[in-house]
Amino acid sequence: MEPRSDKSGNRRGRRSRDEILEAASRLMAERGFAATTLSELSRVSGVPKSAVYHHFRSKAGLLSAVMERGAHAFFEHMAKAQERPPRECGVRERLGWYLQRTGEVFLAHPDFLRLHLILVMNAEVMDAAEACEVEAIIERVRRDGRAHMNRMIADSFAAYGPDTAQAVADRLDYFAIAGFDGAFVAWQADPSRSLTDAMDQLTDAVAALGESLARATPDTANLDGAPIR
Numbered sequence: 001m002e003p004r005s006d007k008s009g010n011r012r013g014r015r016s017r018d019e020i021l022e023a024a025s026r027l028m029a030e031r032g033f034a035a036t037t038l039s040e041l042s043r044v045s046g047v048p049k050s051a052v053y054h055h056f057r058s059k060a061g062l063l064s065a066v067m068e069r070g071a072h073a074f075f076e077h078m079a080k081a082q083e084r085p086p087r088e089c090g091v092r093e094r095l096g097w098y099l100q101r102t103g104e105v106f107l108a109h110p111d112f113l114r115l116h117l118i119l120v121m122n123a124e125v126m127d128a129a130e131a132c133e134v135e136a137i138i139e140r141v142r143r144d145g146r147a148h149m150n151r152m153i154a155d156s157f158a159a160y161g162p163d164t165a166q167a168v169a170d171r172l173d174y175f176a177i178a179g180f181d182g183a184f185v186a187w188q189a190d191p192s193r194s195l196t197d198a199m200d201q202l203t204d205a206v207a208a209l210g211e212s213l214a215r216a217t218p219d220t221a222n223l224d225g226a227p228i229r
Contacts, residue, residue, distance in 0.1 A: 017055045019045045024066050029111040032118050033063055060134060067119075067137045070112030075144060078105050085155065091211060095156035096203040099176075102152070103199040106184055113184055116141060142177075149173045149180075153210065160214045167217055168210045176206050 023045035027036045038059065042049045056062040081101045086094060106113060119138050153176065154162075154169035183198035 016047050016051050020047050020052055020055060020062070021066055021069055023047075024062055025070060025111045025115065028063065028066060029114040029118070032122065033059075060131075064133050064137055066115070067112075067134070067141070070109065070115070071137070071141050071144070074105065074109045074112055075148070077108060078102065078148065081105050082152070091156050091159065092203060092207040095153065095207050095210075096200065098152040098156060099199045099203050099206075100196065102180070103183075103195045106180070107195060110188070114188060117181065117185065146173050146177055149176050153206065156207075157210055157214060160217070164214050164217045168213050171213055172206055172210055175209070176202065179205065 020041065023041055024036065027041060027044060038049050038052055041052065052062060056065055078101075081104060082098060086097050089097075116138065119134065120142070150169045150173040153172055154165045157165040157168045159165075160168070179198075179202040183195060183202065186198065187193050187195050
């Protein structure tokens with residue numbers, strides 16, 4: 001008799017791991033890390049607690065995997081959504097396109113973003129080594145998000161020249177990230193509020209501040225908001 005292939009077992013293992021991560025992402029986004037018990041996770045995912053320890057060395061290890069998975073999906077979606085920015089348009093139009101696409105990606109990944117903000121604002125209880133690992137992931141997500149915002153702003157102000165565009169982006173990336181965080185929290189608190197409208201308002205604010213900064217920069221090459229070519 002031919003020995004049984006372990007491929008089916010590997011597939012079951014991957015499916016079990018994905019089911020745990022999916023359930024953990026939802027529960028932790030709703031309740032936070034500390035309030036999510038492994039018993040409840042087992043009930044919701046339909047996977048025994050022993051499987052959680054098999055796939056993840058601890059509850060904090062599970063949280064790290066949830067954040068890694070969520071960050072990968074979020075930034076991959078962001079890259080695809082913004083791979084063809086419009087040409088032949090002014091600063092406000094191009095920046096608005098970028099921010100609206102970003103808002104759409106936010107709406108597609110609410111559990112990841114909600115959990116991320118919960119972790120940023122609350123020091124959850126875990127041992128020092130586990131806390132360092134989770135904090136490193138959170139810091140990387142914030143750093144990558146800010147770098148992405150910086151690129152969007154710099155590209156939107158490209159008509160002013162590379163030095164000025166980069167100077168504007170460096171001044172306004174943190175402000176724009178804060179605007180996104182606030183808009184997302186407001187939408188979570190009241191889903192009837194339009195994230196699209198919030199992105200329009202954020203676009204107006206960043207465009208106005210950026211053009212003011214660009215005009216104050218000595219080496220500005222183009223001061224009339226000409227279309228980006």
